[in-house]
Amino acid sequence: MILENIISIFILNYLRKNRDLTADFAKWEKLLRIGIGIGVALIFLEVTHLLPGFLLTVLTIALFVALSYLVYRVPGFSKGKSFVYAVLPYFIITSAGQLIQNLAPDFFGKIDTYFETAEFFAFIWAISVWWTGRKQKKALDAERLKALEKEKEFQMSQALKAQLEIQVAERTAALTRQKEELETTLSELKAAQSQLIQAEKMASLGELTAGIAHEIQNPLNFVNNFSEVSNELIEEIEEERSKKQEARDEELIDEILKDIKENLGKIAHHGKRADGIVKGMLQHSRTGSGQKELTDVNELADEFLRLSYHGLRAKDKSFNADFKMDFDASLPKVNIVSQDIGRVLLNLINNAFYACGNSEYRIKNPELKPTVTVSTKKLGKKIQITVSDNGPGIPEDIKEKIFQPFFTTKPTGQGTGLGLSLSYDIVKAHGGELNVESAAGRGTHFVITLPTGH
Amino acid sequence: MKILIVDDEKDVEMLFRQKFRKETRTENLELVFAFSGAEALEILEESDPPNVVYVFSDINMPGMTGLELLEKIKDRFPQINVSMISAYGDSDNYNKAIKSGAKEFFTKPIDFESLKEEIRNLMKT
Numbered sequence: 001m002i003l004e005n006i007i008s009i010f011i012l013n014y015l016r017k018n019r020d021l022t023a024d025f026a027k028w029e030k031l032l033r034i035g036i037g038i039g040v041a042l043i044f045l046e047v048t049h050l051l052p053g054f055l056l057t058v059l060t061i062a063l064f065v066a067l068s069y070l071v072y073r074v075p076g077f078s079k080g081k082s083f084v085y086a087v088l089p090y091f092i093i094t095s096a097g098q099l100i101q102n103l104a105p106d107f108f109g110k111i112d113t114y115f116e117t118a119e120f121f122a123f124i125w126a127i128s129v130w131w132t133g134r135k136q137k138k139a140l141d142a143e144r145l146k147a148l149e150k151e152k153e154f155q156m157s158q159a160l161k162a163q164l165e166i167q168v169a170e171r172t173a174a175l176t177r178q179k180e181e182l183e184t185t186l187s188e189l190k191a192a193q194s195q196l197i198q199a200e201k202m203a204s205l206g207e208l209t210a211g212i213a214h215e216i217q218n219p220l221n222f223v224n225n226f227s228e229v230s231n232e233l234i235e236e237i238e239e240e241r242s243k244k245q246e247a248r249d250e251e252l253i254d255e256i257l258k259d260i261k262e263n264l265g266k267i268a269h270h271g272k273r274a275d276g277i278v279k280g281m282l283q284h285s286r287t288g289s290g291q292k293e294l295t296d297v298n299e300l301a302d303e304f305l306r307l308s309y310h311g312l313r314a315k316d317k318s319f320n321a322d323f324k325m326d327f328d329a330s331l332p333k334v335n336i337v338s339q340d341i342g343r344v345l346l347n348l349i350n351n352a353f354y355a356c357g358n359s360e361y362r363i364k365n366p367e368l369k370p371t372v373t374v375s376t377k378k379l380g381k382k383i384q385i386t387v388s389d390n391g392p393g394i395p396e397d398i399k400e401k402i403f404q405p406f407f408t409t410k411p412t413g414q415g416t417g418l419g420l421s422l423s424y425d426i427v428k429a430h431g432g433e434l435n436v437e438s439a440a441g442r443g444t445h446f447v448i449t450l451p452t453g454h
Numbered sequence: 455m456k457i458l459i460v461d462d463e464k465d466v467e468m469l470f471r472q473k474f475r476k477e478t479r480t481e482n483l484e485l486v487f488a489f490s491g492a493e494a495l496e497i498l499e500e501s502d503p504p505n506v507v508y509v510f511s512d513i514n515m516p517g518m519t520g521l522e523l524l525e526k527i528k529d530r531f532p533q534i535n536v537s538m539i540s541a542y543g544d545s546d547n548y549n550k551a552i553k554s555g556a557k558e559f560f561t562k563p564i565d566f567e568s569l570k571e572e573i574r575n576l577m578k579t
Contacts, residue, residue, distance in 0.1 A: 214514065217541050221563040222465055229472045259472055266465055313514055317546055322517035369517070 001060045002043050004094060007087050008063050009039040015071070015080045028076070038063055054102040061095050086129035090122035200418045201343070211311025215277050219270035226263040226270070233260050276303065280342065290337040297334055297341070297450075298327040301374050301385060304342055308349040309372075312357065321357030326375035334383055335453035340426045344434070347419040348387040348446045349374065354410075355391030355444060382432075385448040394438040402436065455577055456484045460494040460511035460523065461539070473566050474573075481577065491518025495526060504531055508576060510560075510569075513540040513547055521550055528555040535576070539564060 012035045042060055045051045051059075068088070071080040097115040101108040108115075233256045240253055280303055305323055312319050349372060355361070356370035373388045394402065401407045403424045408417035427434040431451050438444040459470055467487040477483045486506065488494035494511065498504045509527060513520035524536050538551045543561035551559050558572060 214541055217562065218463060221541075222463075222469070224563055225469050225566075226465075229469060233472065262468070263472070266468065270465070309516060310514065314542065317550075320517075320519050320522070 001057055001094075001098060002046055004060050004064065004091060005039045005042045005046075007091070008060070008067055009036050011067055011071075011080050011083050011087075012036045012039065014083065015077050018079050025076075028074075031070075035063065035067060053098070057095060057098040057102060064091055064095075082129070082133045086126045086133065090119065090126050093118045093122045196416065196418060197422060200416045200422060203416060209311070210314030211307040211309070212277060212281050214310040214314060215307055216274050219273040219277075222270040223267050223274070226266045230260050230263045230267075233263070277307075280304075280307075280339075290339050292335050292337050292453075294333040295336050295338040295341070296331075297336075297383060297385060298329075298331055298376055300338055300342055301325070301327070301345055301376060304345040305349055305372075305374050308346055308353060312350065312353050316359075318359035319353070319357045320362075321353050321370035321372055323353075324371060324373040326373060328376045328378050331376050331378050331383055332452050334450055336430055336450065337426075341430070341448075341450075344423040344426050344448065345374075345385070345387070347423045348448075351419065352387050352389035352391070352444065352446075356389040357391075361392060379449070382449050382451055385450070386445055387448075388443060388445045390443040393440045393442050394436065394444055395440050399436065399438060403434075455482055455508075456486060456506045457573065458486050458488060458494060458497060458506045458509045460488045460491065460509065460515070460520065462489055462512065462515040464489060466512075474570075477570070477573070483573070483577070490515060491520070491523035491526075494523055498527065498531060498534070504534065506534060508535045508537070508573070510537050510539055513538055513551070514542065521547070521554060524551060524554045524556055537572070 012032050016029065016032045016036075038059075042056060042063065046056055067080075068084050071077050071084050093115065097108070097119070100111075237253055237256050240248055240256075302325060305325065309321075309323055352372040356368075356372065362368070362370060368390065371390055373386075375386045375388070377384045377386070398409065402420050404417075405421040406417035407421075408415035424434050427448055427450070433447075433449045435447045435449070436444065437447065459466060467485075470485055470487070471478070474483060474485060478485060486497060488497050491511075494509065498506055498509075509523075511520040511523055518526075520538055520540065524538065527534055527536050532555075535557045536555065537558040537560060538547075538556050539560045539562060540547055540551075541562040543559075548559050560569060
């Protein structure tokens with residue numbers, strides 16, 4: 001029974017080394033050592049033949065049974081199960097054989113070969129169980145390794161994810177901050193833009209002031225003069241009527257009365273003219289969106305052409321230019337915000353006068369008669385207003401920039417660079433188009449096309 | 455005696471004709487009108503020598519200004535008197551006009567009394 005005891009010792013030692021227990025292992029350690037001690041003692045006793053064979057066999061079986069009990073019942077020792085499982089048949093067969101040999105040696109002699117055969121198969125069983133167990137264990141280990149690796153990968157990806165999340169949060173915060181900054185800047189720019197538009201409006205109104213003063217002064221002079229002269233005419237009539245019937249010149253009285261009537265018509269006409277100018281000026285300076293109304297574009301163009309001319313004349317003594325009007329009498333009234341289109345006309349006309357009427361250009365081209373022409377034309381369901389000058393024209397490389405905000409060819413401080421840009425926006429807002437035809441040395445034509453709205 | 459009045463405002467003609475009604479009827483005064491510098495020169499060139507003796511011109515006119523007209527008249531017909539009538543009575547315009555040979559400088563609104571006085575003085579001589 002030496003082999004059986006060696007197996008028991010081996011299993012006990014295995015349990016001792018591959019324990020799952022942690023807390024109260026000291027107790028089990030002691031027990032396992034005792035078991036090993038008993039196993040060693042049994043081998044010693046067997047070798048020295050100090051104990052009878054039967055007792056030895058029983059003790060050996062007792063040791064194995066105790067060990068098996070431990071393995072099956074104590075959860076911490078379950079690792080030894082496969083060993084017990086492998087050697088159990090062999091153990092049973094040899095133990096049974098030993099017992100029978102000790103109790104009934106004759107009978108044993110008869111069945112000896114069966115036991116040998118059984119022993120052989122039990123041995124084979126033990127080997128194969130051990131073999132498969134080893135293989136399974138290897139596969140399990142590989143699995144475990146894989147699982148470990150996966151776990152590692154998972155943890156790494158988790159760490160990466162966390163890092164990414166932090167980065168994303170940081171970037172999001174930065175972007176949000178930038179967005180807020182941009183929004184603030186945008187609203188500031190919008191405020192600045194509306195201020196600029198207002199400033200531009202006021203600047204063009206300022207340019208107009210002299211023109212307006214002149215344009216109002218002229219009709220007022222006529223109002224004053226015609227009422228004065230009418231007064232004189234009435235005095236003349238009274239003088240004539242104070243004469244005797246025969247000396248009276250009735251023809252003269254009739255003529256004077258006719259003149260007075262005409263004068264009153266003139267007073268009314270010039271009064272209305274001044275009134276229209278003041279209304280136009282008020283409309284021009286008014287802020288906010290104006291209402292669209294049916295407007296006589298010929299009248300509007302006439303008004304702003306005169307205002308522009310007199311404004312520039314008053315501002316710059318060296319300026320001079322002629323202007324012409326070529327209005328289509330069949331032009332229908334169009335539905336527009338008259339103060340806005342008025343601004344467009346004023347901008348274009350001012351530019352045109354500036355282009356051909358400035359002293360520098362006139363000195364260079366003394367034979368040329370600087371002329372600004374404003375013409376209107378009916379084109380089916382559209383009308384066209386053209387502002388032309390015979391100035392130097394716009395070079396090709398500048399032409400594409402002229403509608404850009406803040407683009408100006410005037411010296412710093414003289415132009416806002418917003419006039420044409422705003423004009424373009426105004427015409428677009430009316431569903432129309434603002435085009436320029438120009439070539440260096442051939443003058444410039446700005447063409448406004450507007451839908452009649454009928 | 456022929457007097458030429460130059461102004462781009464057409465109603466000036468009616469006003470002047472009424473103001474000088476008596477003078478044109480009873481005295482030897484004839485008024486002619488031009489509504490631009492170019493037209494004024496045409497009228498002056500109609501007869502040689504021109505029968506216009508006095509020109510009153512507005513300064514602020516499209517095309518040829520009154521000051522340009524003044525220079526041209528003084529250049530071609532130095533014997534003709536030219537006076538300016540302007541809404542802009544600033545020293546700049548005044549100095550230029552006088553330097554170019556303008557006889558008088560009247561500001562708008564026109565004081566017809568002084569204008570009549572001026573014409574009367576001329577007719578006496």
